Structures are given as structure tokens and as C-alpha cells.
Amino acid sequence: MTVNRGYGDFRRSALLEKTREVLYSVLPVTLIVVLLHATLTPLETAVLVRFLVGALLVVFGLTFFLLGVDRSIAPLGDLIGERIVRGNRLGPFVIVVFILGFVLTLAEPGLVIFSGQIESSTAGRIDAFALLMVVSIGIGAFLVLALLRIVFKLALYKLLVLLYTLILILGFFAEPEFVVIAFDASGATTGVLAVPFLLAISLGISRLDRSSLSQEQSSFGTIALVSVGAILAVMLYGTFRADTAFIEAPSNHEALNDGVFRVYLHTLSDALFETVLVFFPLFFVFIVVQLFFIEFDPRRFQRFMGGFAYGFSGLFLFLLGVNAGFLEVGSQIGGDLAASGVYVYSIGVAFLLGVVAVIAEPAVYVLTHQVEDVTSGYVSRAAVLVALSIGVGLSVALAALRVFIEPLEVWHYLLPGYALAIGLGYFTPKTFVGLAFDGGGVATGPVIATFVLAFIHGAADQVASADLIRDGFGMIAMVAMMPIVTLQLLGLIFQLKSKKKGV
Amino acid sequence: MAQQESLRPELLCVIVRHGMGGKVLRKGKQLGFKGATIFLGRGSKDYKSRRLHKFDLSESRKEIVLILAERRTVEETIGTLSAHFRFDRPHHGIAFRMPISEIQGSSQFANTTGEKGGKNPMYKAIFVIVDRGRAEDVIDAAYEAGQKGGTIIKARGAGAHETQKLFRMEIAPEKEVVLLLVKVEHCEHVTASIRKRLELDKPGNGLLFTQEVTEAYGLLSEDGTEKE
Structure with missing residues (x-):
């Protein structure tokens, strides 16, 4: 009997497709580290082995995580987006969306850890819980705004100009440290689960639109607006509290150097806890949806549960690999290079690490795929990756430069950077504006926040004049900014190239 | 007459x-x-591999390439194309061509009209347009009838009904082909x-149409060998 093309046994299955793509995204960072080990910064065998084991875990973890996202988080977000719009009533829409944004942020591990760090580095003057609440409320409110923008067809660009102007004005009044905290908090909130979920919600809404052009434009921009929400909320909070004297932070992470794999044991419970924390709210949302709103048929319910299982185990392995394998390598390379005194090496390697690390970010993977799907392949994943990589590479290099040149302040970068980003938005095709501002939020994920941040910390440790906290935290803000510029430039290039040249 | 025959338009479809x-x-x-284009x-999910099916891992993303050309060109090149991309091997893709009756809007075709059907076609292409979410049912039904898989394309319907408005968004019903x-x-x-x-006989449940396929590459029988 003739078979209509057996679509995929193992060799062409979704599993292989994902593994292949994940390999391509994790290999570069692995190769660079091995190369550095062979040339500039020889590592201890134990450290290198841990790193390689970490890389392996990251490959497996990322593969399963992404498979899980495809089967649970993404369809859930998509469905919720569709349902709240189909309700066609403003009141419930606003309430449901606000609660979603609020709950989602409250349990974001990046933010939970970040607020804890802030509390300890300010010796309790800034309360971790208060900060957490402020950011969650900000994000809840701005998620409402972001989704209303889609259904009421407001221009994203105008909203962004307005909001960034507001940030700029507030920036003059708030304490400089609060500015940095604000930008970093926004980077911390758009985490590995929030990004695919938020993207799926906006897609679920915009895909209903009759016009494919506005579909494209409204699919992106939600993460951008949510990030702005976090920044504004923290800045407002910072403006309205008087006493914010900073105290220097304690050292960020103790060196664990006993045995090759002890580190993994130490990290195990942390990674598990973080994974539970991140999955719980969305799983809860799923159960609420199942119980009270949509009763999924058993087949679909099973698919969702399977997806959650894939995603959970994947994220756990991924975090384990990154935290136990990548963190210390980053900090060591950073330290060794800075100690060598040849700053050009440090800055060059910083660029390279930024370029390769961002490719391994889970959220980046999700975003780049969505770009392809939404534009039917017109804007390719590779093009977006190149622009993102260059952007992040540049920002890490600039952050490294700041470690060595003391008078450089974060706002020396951020002010012209955001001015350029906003200015470019005027010329860039509108799909790319949304995509670019989303890209800024998406680039700051767990790989950047551990591996690359540790590199900068390691370097700052070796330089007497450098300030561990300020240099490190500033970097996240930079990583969130540069991709906005480079992705918009990509948009301009696309615009120029796709003009039809005769026939 | 033979020459005119070779200038008739055909649609070449490649799925990779x-x-x-x-x-x-x-x-x-x-x-x-x-x-x-x-x-x-x-x-679609694949029923052949039980293991993959059980773990829900058998779907994969595809690209579909549509090419319009004269029959002569399509006839000459479909084989070369299939050989180049090794469609004779499993999972490398499929290519097929089918007659179409008319092309307009392209300067290279002088509004040629085609014949009604191919000569002794071996295959038929079935297109089913259903509401979003029901493509799986189509695949299931086809499987019951002995088919092993198909390709699913997301689409939007532009029905003759009035368009609905949600907030300020005009919406169109979503479909799958x-x-x-x-x-x-x-x-x-x-x-x-x-x-x-x-239940296609009831209104609003979907559309189905078939078209004769003149020639197809990459359709493999169960033991992996090509059946022509």
C-alpha cells in the first residue's frame, strides 16, 4: 500500500528538529569557552568538565523545555488571549489581564532573586516584598495596556515614545541607583516562561484580526510595553520614597570548589525550587481555566499535562546546567582576562561571549520562531539572531569597557542609546519596531544573567576602581537596550532590500 | 498541437x-x-511510529513551495529537482505537479488556458478546509481509510457573512487546510x-475538493521504496 509520506519517524520528528536547533544555539558558546581554555584563559580541569557537563544539560534541558512550551504554555496563552477578546466586554478583560500579569510576575524567579539581592545590598532599606509588589502591579497594569493596544489598534510607536519620555523625566528625579534597579528589574521580569506566555497571548488576540498586516504589527510589542511597566513602576516607587542611601553589596556568590560534581549537588535544590516557582503560577492558571472556563477534552488535557511535564523537567535541567556549569566559568574567564592587564582581550572576549550567549537563551528561541511564523518566513530566524547577537555583543563589550574606564556611567550609554532607539522607530517598518522593543526584553535571560554577568563581575573583581554591583547591574540594562537599536536597523535593511527592482 | 500542449500551465508543489x-x-x-510562493x-502526526506518537513528538514543521510554469518546464525539471533533494529517500520531501486551467497576472504567461485533467493520473490531491482545530479529525479520518499522514496549513476564512468586530478589531474566522x-x-x-x-454534508462544517495529480515524487511505500 502506498503511504502518503510517513511524516517523521524518529529522524524527522519534532524531537530531532528541536535537538538540532538547540545544538546550533548552544554549540557556539561551548566552542568559544573551549577555545578560550586552549588559548587565553586555561581553566582547571574540574571547572572545564563541569562546564561541558553543564552544556550537555543545557542542550537536553532546552530541548525538552521548548517542546513543553509548544505543548503547554504557548497554546494556553493563545487560548486565553482568544477567549478574553471573544468576551468582547471591557470590564472582565481588564480584570482578568491585570490578575494574569500580576500573578505571573509575583512568582518570576528572576525577580524574586533580584529583589532579595536588592534588599540585602541596601541592608533592608528597600524591602524585597515591597519591590516585588510594585513591579507586579506595574506589570499587571501594563499588560492591560499592551493588550488593549492590540484590540483598539493603537500605534505602539507613539505609546513607546510617550512612555520613554516619561521615564526620562522621572529619571531626573529618582536616585541614580533606582534608575539602574528599574531597568534591571524590567530585565528580570521578562523571564523564560513569561516571554512565551505573553507572546502567545498577543498572538492569540492578533491572529483573529482580518488584516494580515495588522496581525504582524500587533503580534509584537507586548513584552516591550510590559518591560516599560516594570521600569516606570520602580521609578515611581523610587521617586516617592526619600531615604535610599546605598550600602555596598556583599560578595555575590561564594566559591564552591570541592570536588568536580559537588557543585551540581549544591545547585540541585536551587534549580528545582526555581523551576517549581516559575511553573506554579501558570500551572495554576491552567487548572483554573480547566475547572471554571474551558473543559478540555481528555486528549487535549493530556497533551497539556504532557507539555507541562516536558517543560518542567527541561527547565530544571537547563537551570541546573547554567548555574552549576556556566556561572563559575564566566567569572573565571572574566577575572583572568582582566588580571592579565590587556584590556583589549577582555573587551574582545566580552563581545564574543555576548554574541554566543544570547543565542542560547530560551526566550530568544521562542521569539525568533514566532517572528518566522508571523511573517510566514519573510523575516528569517537567522536574520533576527544575527541582529540580536551583534546587539548583545556590543552591549557586553561596552559594559566591559565601563569596568576599566571609571568615569563612564550607565546613563552615558542608556540616554543616547534609547534616544537612538526611539528615533529609529520613526523610520523603521512598524512590525520591526514591536519586534525590536520585544527583543530588548527577551535578550536578558538566564544565560546572560548568570554566565555573562559573572564574566563582568569577575572582571570588576580584578579592577580596583570598579564597583561590583553598579557595573554588573548596569550590564543587564545595556543588554536590554542595544538589541532595540540593532533589530530596528535590520528592519531598515529589510525595507531597503525588499523594494521591487523592476521585473 | 503537441507544442501547444506543452505550453499549458501547470502547478508544481514541493513540500519540504x-x-x-x-x-x-x-x-x-x-x-x-x-x-x-x-x-x-x-x-501531521505520524501513526507509523507508535513510540513518538505516545510521547507526542511526531509533528514537524514544513515549507510548501508553489511554482507556476508551462507544462514543458515543469515536466523537465520535476525529476531533476526530486533527484537533487533526494525525494526518493524517506523524509526528504515530496514534489508533485498538477494541471491548472488558467494563469493570469503574470507577464510570462500569455493567459494560457489548460486542459481539464491530466492523462492517466496516478494520484489525487485532496484539499479539506475546516475550522481551526479540526485538521486533526481530518487526519484521523484519513488514517482510518489507510492514509498515513498529510500537511496542515493555517488559514483564515473570508466567508460571505458579515465580518464580526471585537472591540475595534475586525475579525475573520480561522481555518485549517x-x-x-x-x-x-x-x-x-x-x-x-x-x-x-x-459531517461535511451539513452546512458550515467544511469544504473538500480534489484535483488530479499528473506526477508525484517522494511518496514512499511502507518499506521505504519509492512507488511510482
Whole structure:
């Protein structure tokens, strides 16, 4: 009997497709580290082995995580987006969306850890819980705004100009440290689960639109607006509290150097806890949806549960690999290079690490795929990756430069950077504006926040004049900014190239 | 007369793994096609591999390349294209061509009109348009009738009904298009199964149409060898 093309046994299955793509995204960072080990910064065998084991875990973890996202988080977000719009009533829409944004942020591990760090580095003057609440409320409110923008067809660009102007004005009044905290908090909130979920919600809404052009434009921009929400909320909070004297932070992470794999044991419970924390709210949302709103048929319910299982185990392995394998390598390379005194090496390697690390970010993977799907392949994943990589590479290099040149302040970068980003938005095709501002939020994920941040910390440790906290935290803000510029430039290039040249 | 025959328009359709569409386009240009339209689809889940099916891992993303050209060009190149991309091997893709009756809007075709059907076609292409979420049912029904898989394409319907408005957004109903390739002698059996399962006879449940396929590459029989 003739078979209509057996679509995929193992060799062409979704599993292989994902593994292949994940390999391509994790290999570069692995190769660079091995190369550095062979040339500039020889590592201890134990450290290198841990790193390689970490890389392996990251490959497996990322593969399963992404498979899980495809089967649970993404369809859930998509469905919720569709349902709240189909309700066609403003009141419930606003309430449901606000609660979603609020709950989602409250349990974001990046933010939970970040607020804890802030509390300890300010010796309790800034309360971790208060900060957490402020950011969650900000994000809840701005998620409402972001989704209303889609259904009421407001221009994203105008909203962004307005909001960034507001940030700029507030920036003059708030304490400089609060500015940095604000930008970093926004980077911390758009985490590995929030990004695919938020993207799926906006897609679920915009895909209903009759016009494919506005579909494209409204699919992106939600993460951008949510990030702005976090920044504004923290800045407002910072403006309205008087006493914010900073105290220097304690050292960020103790060196664990006993045995090759002890580190993994130490990290195990942390990674598990973080994974539970991140999955719980969305799983809860799923159960609420199942119980009270949509009763999924058993087949679909099973698919969702399977997806959650894939995603959970994947994220756990991924975090384990990154935290136990990548963190210390980053900090060591950073330290060794800075100690060598040849700053050009440090800055060059910083660029390279930024370029390769961002490719391994889970959220980046999700975003780049969505770009392809939404534009039917017109804007390719590779093009977006190149622009993102260059952007992040540049920002890490600039952050490294700041470690060595003391008078450089974060706002020396951020002010012209955001001015350029906003200015470019005027010329860039509108799909790319949304995509670019989303890209800024998406680039700051767990790989950047551990591996690359540790590199900068390691370097700052070796330089007497450098300030561990300020240099490190500033970097996240930079990583969130540069991709906005480079992705918009990509948009301009696309615009120029796709003009039809005769026939 | 024979020459006129060879100038009749045909549609060449190539389905490949995601990311390969651009390569097919480039190769196609070398072979003399003027252009192509590429869109995304996904391969249906595969019933052959029980293990993958159980773990829900058997779907994969595809790209579909549509090329319009004269019959002569399509006839000459479909084989070359299939050989180049090794469609004779499993999971490398499929290519098929079918007659179409008219092309307009392209300067290279002088509004040629085609014949009604191919000569002794071996395959038929079945297109089923259903509401979003029901493509799986179509695939299931086709499977019951002996089919092993198909390609699913996301689409939007622009029905004759008034468009609905949600907030300030005009919306269009979402659809899925399922493309199945079947042997001519199985076609009726498969369509009957789909019609029954989706109750196509009742209004609003979907549309099904078939078209004769002149030639197809890459359709493999169960032992992996090519059946022509």
C-alpha cells in the first residue's frame, strides 16, 4: 500500500528538529569557552568538565523545555488571549489581564532573586516584598495596556515614545541607583516562561484580526510595553520614597570548589525550587481555566499535562546546567582576562561571549520562531539572531569597557542609546519596531544573567576602581537596550532590500 | 498541437522540511522557473511510529513551495529537482505537479488556458478546509481509510457573512487546510471517510475538493521504496 509520506519517524520528528536547533544555539558558546581554555584563559580541569557537563544539560534541558512550551504554555496563552477578546466586554478583560500579569510576575524567579539581592545590598532599606509588589502591579497594569493596544489598534510607536519620555523625566528625579534597579528589574521580569506566555497571548488576540498586516504589527510589542511597566513602576516607587542611601553589596556568590560534581549537588535544590516557582503560577492558571472556563477534552488535557511535564523537567535541567556549569566559568574567564592587564582581550572576549550567549537563551528561541511564523518566513530566524547577537555583543563589550574606564556611567550609554532607539522607530517598518522593543526584553535571560554577568563581575573583581554591583547591574540594562537599536536597523535593511527592482 | 500542449500551465508543489524552501526556490530558479510562493505548514502526526506518537513528538514543521510554469518546464525539471533533494529517500520531501486551467497576472504567461485533467493520473490531491482545530479529525479520518499522514496549513476564512468586530478589531474566522495525496483508486474511500467523520454534508462544517495529480515524487511505500 502506498503511504502518503510517513511524516517523521524518529529522524524527522519534532524531537530531532528541536535537538538540532538547540545544538546550533548552544554549540557556539561551548566552542568559544573551549577555545578560550586552549588559548587565553586555561581553566582547571574540574571547572572545564563541569562546564561541558553543564552544556550537555543545557542542550537536553532546552530541548525538552521548548517542546513543553509548544505543548503547554504557548497554546494556553493563545487560548486565553482568544477567549478574553471573544468576551468582547471591557470590564472582565481588564480584570482578568491585570490578575494574569500580576500573578505571573509575583512568582518570576528572576525577580524574586533580584529583589532579595536588592534588599540585602541596601541592608533592608528597600524591602524585597515591597519591590516585588510594585513591579507586579506595574506589570499587571501594563499588560492591560499592551493588550488593549492590540484590540483598539493603537500605534505602539507613539505609546513607546510617550512612555520613554516619561521615564526620562522621572529619571531626573529618582536616585541614580533606582534608575539602574528599574531597568534591571524590567530585565528580570521578562523571564523564560513569561516571554512565551505573553507572546502567545498577543498572538492569540492578533491572529483573529482580518488584516494580515495588522496581525504582524500587533503580534509584537507586548513584552516591550510590559518591560516599560516594570521600569516606570520602580521609578515611581523610587521617586516617592526619600531615604535610599546605598550600602555596598556583599560578595555575590561564594566559591564552591570541592570536588568536580559537588557543585551540581549544591545547585540541585536551587534549580528545582526555581523551576517549581516559575511553573506554579501558570500551572495554576491552567487548572483554573480547566475547572471554571474551558473543559478540555481528555486528549487535549493530556497533551497539556504532557507539555507541562516536558517543560518542567527541561527547565530544571537547563537551570541546573547554567548555574552549576556556566556561572563559575564566566567569572573565571572574566577575572583572568582582566588580571592579565590587556584590556583589549577582555573587551574582545566580552563581545564574543555576548554574541554566543544570547543565542542560547530560551526566550530568544521562542521569539525568533514566532517572528518566522508571523511573517510566514519573510523575516528569517537567522536574520533576527544575527541582529540580536551583534546587539548583545556590543552591549557586553561596552559594559566591559565601563569596568576599566571609571568615569563612564550607565546613563552615558542608556540616554543616547534609547534616544537612538526611539528615533529609529520613526523610520523603521512598524512590525520591526514591536519586534525590536520585544527583543530588548527577551535578550536578558538566564544565560546572560548568570554566565555573562559573572564574566563582568569577575572582571570588576580584578579592577580596583570598579564597583561590583553598579557595573554588573548596569550590564543587564545595556543588554536590554542595544538589541532595540540593532533589530530596528535590520528592519531598515529589510525595507531597503525588499523594494521591487523592476521585473 | 503537441507544442501547444506543452505550453499549458501547470502547478508544481514541493513540500519540504522547514528551512529548505529557500533552497528549493534557488534550485528552481537555476532550472528555469521565474519565481515561487513559499508558505508554512506542518506535517501531521505520524501513526507509523507508535513510540513518538505516545510521547507526542511526531509533528514537524514544513515549507510548501508553489511554482507556476508551462507544462514543458515543469515536466523537465520535476525529476531533476526530486533527484537533487533526494525525494526518493524517506523524509526528504515530496514534489508533485498538477494541471491548472488558467494563469493570469503574470507577464510570462500569455493567459494560457489548460486542459481539464491530466492523462492517466496516478494520484489525487485532496484539499479539506475546516475550522481551526479540526485538521486533526481530518487526519484521523484519513488514517482510518489507510492514509498515513498529510500537511496542515493555517488559514483564515473570508466567508460571505458579515465580518464580526471585537472591540475595534475586525475579525475573520480561522481555518485549517489539510492537504493529502492519495492514489486515485483510494481517493473515493478516503474522501468518504472524511466526509462522514466531519459531517461535511451539513452546512458550515467544511469544504473538500480534489484535483488530479499528473506526477508525484517522494511518496514512499511502507518499506521505504519509492512507488511510482
